[in-house]
Amino acid sequence: MSDNKYLLEMIDICKQFPGVKALDNAQLKLRPGTVHALMGENGAGKSTLMKCLFGVYIEDGGEIFIEGKKVHFDNPRQALDNGVAMVHQELNQVLKRDIMDNIWLGRYPKNMGIVDQKTMFDETKKVFDELDIDVNPKMKIGRLSVSQRQMVEIAKAVSYNAKILVLDEPTSSLTQEEVEHLFKIINKLRDKGCGIIYISHKMEEILQISDEVTVMRDGKWVGTKPASELTTDKIIQMMVGRDLTNRFPPKTNKPGEVILEVKNLTATYQPSIQDVSLELKAGEILGVAGLVGSRRTELLETIFGIAHHSQGEIILHGKPVNNKDSRYAIKNGFALLTEERRATGIFGGMSIKFNSIIANLNHYAKAGVLNDKKMDGDTQWVIDSMNVKTPSAKTQIKSLSGGNQQKVIIGRWLLTDPEVLLLDEPTRGIDVGAKYEIYQLIIDLANKGKGVMVVSSEMPELLGICDRIAVMSNGRLAGVENTENLDQEKIMKLAAKYI
Amino acid sequence: ASEPATDAPSTDAPASDAPADDAAPADDAAEGDLPTIGVCIYKYDDTYISTVRQALEAAAEGKANLILNDGKGDQATQNDQIDLLIEKGVDVLLVNMVDIGAAQTVVDKIKAADIPVIFFNREPDAEVLKTYDKARFVGTNAKDAGVIQGEIIAEMWAADPALDKNGDGTMQYVMFQGEPNNPEAIARTEWSVKTAEEKGVKTEQLELQIANWDTELAYQAMESWLSKHGDSIEFVIANNDGMAQGAVNALIAAGYNTGEEGAKVVPVVGVDATDAAKELIGAGKMSGTVLQDGPGMANAIFALAMNVAGGKDYLDGTDYQYDDTGIAVRIPYQAYKG
Amino acid sequence: MDKTIDKKNIGEWLLNYSLYIVLGLMIVVVIIVDPRFLTLKNITNILSQASTRGILALGVAGLIVLQGTDLSAGRILGVTAIVSASLLQSTTYASRMYPDLPALPLIVPMVVAVIIGAVFGLINGFGVAKLHLHAFIITLGTQLIAYGVSCIYIDRPPLGAQPIANFDERYTKFVTGSIKFGSVQIPYLIFYLAIVAVVMWFIWNKTTLGKNMFAIGGNPEAAAVSGVNIVKNIMIIFLISGILYGLAGFLEAGRVGSATSNTGINYELDAISACVVGGVSFSGGVGTIPGVLIGTVILQFINYGLNFIGVNAYLQYIIKGLIIILAVSIDVRKYIAKK
């Protein structure tokens, strides 16, 4: 059929979901010993294509060849058995079990029919050492931070020793350091002759790591080119089908008076944040940087009131506020975009309308009875102003791509007309086009005098849009600096201050 | 077939004959001085059985300590309770079995502990009881209730030709049976019809439903039968008043048996003579029932129990007699027609 | 190409209306076996029998939407039935429970029943919302408690656990009466169910409470972040369920003509089945009022129809089991993610 030039060929793959043609004759050809980046806007069909390869979905049409042999996988087991391993965009882990149980799930080493815990432990340790992961394999995985969990997921995929390794946004919550480490591993695997499919929205990474780049748009194949022939702008142009000159919109906001003061905030249930004090001004974008587990998420949660504090004060407009829970927070003008969209953001089975209006019901209700017209109007506003790609307002949100889901949730919060926005990784897993839109939105909000706190693991992003950046280190505040005085290296130094 | 021992006095069986009275007066007797009687009830909230239980408690007041146990309609639970009562060292056991099939197991347990036992209401096989010389039974003659029902039916059928609505000379009836494997239920179902036939009533069964003695289940079944058979149903026979009541309520809702002048009537007969049934009969909404004398049964059980607890023979000083099994005391039924 | 689309559309249509199709098929089978089934009276019978169950199911449905369940529904119905019954015995009935009680206005026992139901509902809600118990457990607890309370209430010397019966005429009329439309008698009970269903539909679809319910059921953590007062909303939904049980209990005693400590036993299984057959999902956040109603009618139809065509009582259990499995198997096809 075809010569063995390619490790993997996916030809004319089609996949239809109710209402969406997710893949429309998509193509991908992966050479052995290369890193192949798969790029595309949110919803372009990258994850779907990989899930077809991995047997999670079954394609409606098209052919898949591995080393020239036609294959068809009905389930992940078959894919794994044929040398394909995958890190999924969503973290699929059994949080109540320990790390080793998760890593060896589906292939437990056995000794006379009994699961061999010792081998599991030793092998896990080996993989972790190789990847420089420093956690006890016997720990419950649910106790790890998101980024640690992502590292474990990568370790697991690597440990399959697969010919083909798919990484679907593996670095979405990794720090710079961890990313560097991951790249070392990837390079090692490449040298061994593995083929690696790498999906990411982080342009720098793509150019740094990949040999070839395939770009998709609307489920279709747009093109495949050697990375050496590409620049960020060229990739973006292929992805969006038009020019996108700047990655960050012009910063037009002007910080004004202090609106929010956080004084000596210490969370009740430790380990968590300790003695954090900072100020947020009207019209200011304050970044929050830090290493994994530095408690940035907890900082936002404690300010928002869904995590309790034992000491300290939160002062809004000079008056202490007591955010006893999210209702008080919303009433007091706070909004929190959470880090784990699927777990704590979307109502998957519900419509876009439901997802848009749910935090703002008080505005539509008279004596508990809702005004449908107002709700429809606001939903339309969310779809329009966030540029949500959806067939209708009644579509279930879970059938949107990750990026579009995120836009709906940002829209949800904007409807509540907050004064202080707490955004935890607002652009995680969002494509460049949409990222730009979100940056613009953040700046617009600041222009309207709102205070915005942005937690992000992408330092260029923080450096690109923030007025000041607070750096967290091991639950403490290591410093707050004007952005002009900072660069990636300085941030890293601060991040290590209390370790 | 053996006739019931109708000569045994029931309601007026003097509990004061019981030996416990010879002991110190109740008020200054320490609890420990009184005999301890373990009682196992098949299901506490069974209407009829709870009359027996209440009467038993009244009889025991100041004369004995009763330890009452609710079998909850589950023989396994009852077995567990018997183990416990044996371990507590009661003087006598009174057992109203859930499932008479388990009688041998229960008798064996009790025999091993050498505790006297009186079974009541739900009758185990006499052969089983005879494997233990300290086992007795107090109850009714299961078939009698059915026989009396049959007599009531035959009498009514003969007295009022209008009951044969379709005039075919045959009584089309529906039957509500208690539990599937309860000997009383089976005997009542069988003998009510058999007796009516013996007395010259030709019968045809339209429907039979096992309704677990339950009013609601009977109500539902009756409602659907009524719409299916309409006026073809000429008689309703129920193993107890609970189910009869459900049938009556469904009939009333469908415009029958309203007790008003000229209303269409489908006669309903039950067993137990509960107060509710008596009231319905008084109001002309139900036709008859068979009185089962709960207090009478309780008094008999208690008298026998006190005797054996006091080291005497079961029947010592009472007017009760064994039937031809030599170990069972029978409390008679009576017809109740209002 | 056109043909496959047609086929797919028909398939989807069949799925969407599967419940109605199942019901329709069952009706057809019954009519074929016994054509006498085809009377209006049978339909009104089924509907009025479905009424108290329907009200119960509407109460349970909200709890299933909240990812919960309710094992206590039947017993709560039982205790409220007993209490309403005891307050409405005919004053001419000598052995009534409260010999000195005057004839009460109907509304009084109804309110008492509703309050008792509400209290139990609140206990269940408290268990779920505040004690963080799974609904299965707290309602198993209240099931036992409600049963114990019923027994203690009903079982009084000298007679013991007697059924409470012989009701005041007004009560019986209020519950079992009917309106004549031309030649058709429509039982009041059908109207009562209809009123409750409309109110519940409104709550589910047009109020903040309804939206919050679906939010909590769909993703409790997201709801917590979105300013939904989880505790309050769960408590209110449980409160409403309790109110409906109380109402159903009040009606059930009147409908059946008596109440015993057995009244309501296992009703919750039918109510839950009705919800699930009607498309309310155990995974939470999914369900509709018409679905619950059709589920209730299907179950009641199974009971009634099988009896009507004279299926052996034992076989009825097996058939009922099979139909429940079948109906839900078809319904879940809608939600099974395509691979």
Add this chain to the structure above:
Amino acid sequence: MDKTIDKKNIGEWLLNYSLYIVLGLMIVVVIIVDPRFLTLKNITNILSQASTRGILALGVAGLIVLQGTDLSAGRILGVTAIVSASLLQSTTYASRMYPDLPALPLIVPMVVAVIIGAVFGLINGFGVAKLHLHAFIITLGTQLIAYGVSCIYIDRPPLGAQPIANFDERYTKFVTGSIKFGSVQIPYLIFYLAIVAVVMWFIWNKTTLGKNMFAIGGNPEAAAVSGVNIVKNIMIIFLISGILYGLAGFLEAGRVGSATSNTGINYELDAISACVVGGVSFSGGVGTIPGVLIGTVILQFINYGLNFIGVNAYLQYIIKGLIIILAVSIDVRKYIAKK
């Protein structure tokens, strides 16, 4: 600072051992009310009474770990009890079900019971794994079917639905016999439970099947993408549950001395309660074998202890309800995420 840590540690310790503490407290209360309770015989009584229930609970537990439940457990136990009983009636008993059946080796009826249980288990598993039904629904269906089958099996002309009783001596001995250790009689039943518990502990903790079970219960998607054969593993866990129900049914008939169509009714509620009281969580992926055992013993102790000190039967329901709520309320504290 040290003090608060101590306090916290004590708090945690109390939480971790809460079940044992609850059990201990109950025992103390019973002993205070009636010191005669303190005999070995009472303990062996409770344990042997807990045996068949414990085996049932061990079967149900795996299904709860899989985020499921089982409403059919009691009825499956019932049908297997009936069938084993019918094959082991004393050959000298005239009205036995199979008059011509010779005395069978005990293993034959046991295997038959286990096979019947296994078949029901597989049907349940098929419903969950293949038809994608919630366990509540498929097991509600098989509950009805198993009951119907029991009734039809037991209800034969000419005698109708007689209890199946009068067992072969070997059977009764095998089930209700005991071994003497010094002055203590230890019933065989306790050993049977112990053996089953050890086997199940091994399966849960030392085999791929067990680990897969926890993974599927904890996060089915994670298990799926890791190449776990979800369908197969679910089916096997259900199969095992069915086998245990069959075994429990075989033992239960022998223990009680008879089997009827009522045998096993509502046992599943006790089994599920035992699991949940013992810390098996409805949210899936959590549970231990010792937990299930202690849960079973706690429930049996409630029954036994309350009867022992002579608590009114109706009050017992209320107290049992309260204790279940209390025990689980304490247990769930462990898992409530504090923020």
